[in-house]
Amino acid sequence: PRCRPPLLDRLHVSQSMAPRRLHRFLIHCSATEKKDLERSVPVVIIGGGTVGKCLSVMLSRLGVDTLLVEQQSRTKGENGKEPPHSHPRAHVLHTRTMEILRELGLEQNVHHRAPPLSQWRHFRYGESILGEEFGAVDFYKGHTAKWLRAASPATLSHLSQPILDEILGEVIDDESRFPGEIRRLEGYRGTRFEFINEEDGEEKQDQCLDDDGALSCGREGLQPAPAASAVSASKVGIRGGRKRVAVTLTPSSSSSSSSKLTTSETTTISCDFLVAADGANSAFRTQLGINLEGSTALQHFVSVHFTCRDLWNRIKELQRPGMLHFVFNRNVVGVLVAHDLEEGRWVAQFPYYPPHQSAEEMTNLQTCEKMVRDCIGVEDDGSGRGGRVPQDESNLTDDIVVHSADAWCMNALVAESFSDEEGRVFLVGDSAHQFPPSGGFGLNAGIQDAHNLAWKLASVLHNRADEAILKSYTPERKVVTQALRDLSVDNFHRGLLIPEAMGLPPNVPEIISQGLQSQPASLLTDTAKKSVLET
Secondary structure: OOOOOOHHHOOOOOHHHOOHHHHHOOOOOOHHHHHHOOOEEEEEEEOOOHHHHHHHHHHHHOOOOEEEEEOOOOOOOOOOOOOOOOOOOOOEEOHHHHHHHHHOOOHHHHHHHOOOHHHOOEEEEEOOOOOOEEEEEEHHHOHHHHHHHHHOOOOOEEOOHHHHHHHHHHHHHOOOOOOOOEEEEEOEEEEEEEEEEHHHHHHHHHOOOEOOEOOEEEOOEEEOOOOHHHOOOOOOOOOOOOEEEEEEEEEOOOOOHHHOOOHHHOEEEEEEEEEEOOOOOOHHHHHHOOOEEEEEEEEEEEEEEEEOOOHHHHHHHHOOOOOEEEEEOOOOEEEEEEEEOOOOEEEEEEEEOOOOOOHHHHOOHHHHHHHHHHHHOEEOOOOOOOOOEEHHHOOOOOOOEEEEEEEEEEEEEEEOOOEOOOOOEEEOHHHOEEOOOOOOHHHHHHHHHHHHHHHHHHHHHOOOOOHHHHHHHHHHHHHHHHHHHHHHHHHHHHHOHHHHHOOOOOOHHHHHHHHOOOOHHHHOOHHHHHHHHHO
């Protein structure tokens, strides 16, 4: 598709050569020209992750202009695309999600980019990937998979989240794909909002502009200035003096140095509706005072992204392809997710137990590499025990590269409401719910949130439906996400029955961890406590 550069990268042109349509974007202009610039947009989406991108594409398809505010500034690899070593997270796309992507014309692209089914239809259990295998499950062979295939023309897929983001980004950058315009503002985050009356909006916006306008630009690069004039008047919008939302945007610490942005560039833009796709620690959910209901800290994990392309050859020899590899041996317990076997992209999840094990030490890349090697089955001593195979039988030693490691806490939470009382601010994705990964419901639920909300916002903005329809968003999505939360917790606990059947009670580390915090154990040094736990 015909791609356009990110918003901030498109403006390295002199003011004299800028065409009139560039006045829609962040360009330097005179005081007279500023009055002609519209400073509002129908929908502002805070968060440029997969859910935020999906919502912007859905609204664009329905003829609604959006401003997509992305905290991260995009980085490109040598081929002009997202680098392959972005830390993957989600990977399973459920049937309902594939139906939505089918509606957007993206289903075949997703299937084309995904690995073949034969590589990911199994879950495998063993002492290591290359060591003894205890058993395997073909999840695609069960009754549920058969029922889903019979019930829908769409089929589930397995695609690493960064690749899905890349596909969505191609759609966003293709100006001719859908009627609604998507403007991307990178390196910014939403910090707060306030309600304003429509007749007060112009005055409130003017207070956010400095004497020099929005952005000056030239061959030497962009110069700092507020971004309030980034957006033109949309073809649709609510009329009649109703309440609007003024959103404060602040440059994030991840702003690209090439854009020369600083924290003094805080700006405000108004919109009819604000959608918070800003993650589990949503600033807007906090400002709304919306509580989360459910359980927290069910387990602490470290997520390790690594690549090992030669591992695919060994797996083919053993005829052990699989999406998930559950590993249990004397050195490590973990699950390895094969995001792409042929490309060698993997993510490993390892439990850890604070306060005796810290996130800092567990995310040390050398520590992570050792755990990965223990899971794969690479060892120096040739013992062949502890889930490992002799090093001289493997060519993997130099091919294992750990790219990143993140510590995270597994929660099972759903927001008590998915919107404010005014019906102007909405939560989607992780800002509205957080699940254990067992079942892969998180990303799928977020995309389905966006789908439920998009057509309702478009109907209201096109004056085809009353605003009361927006009140259906919370009850429709909350009941679904509550069920998914409970199911993912049940899946997590049922998954623990497998190591228990192998004589590895899953709650033993937790019991030991709690015991080490008791009064007698408090006399031990931190090093001794850690040794007891790991033993």
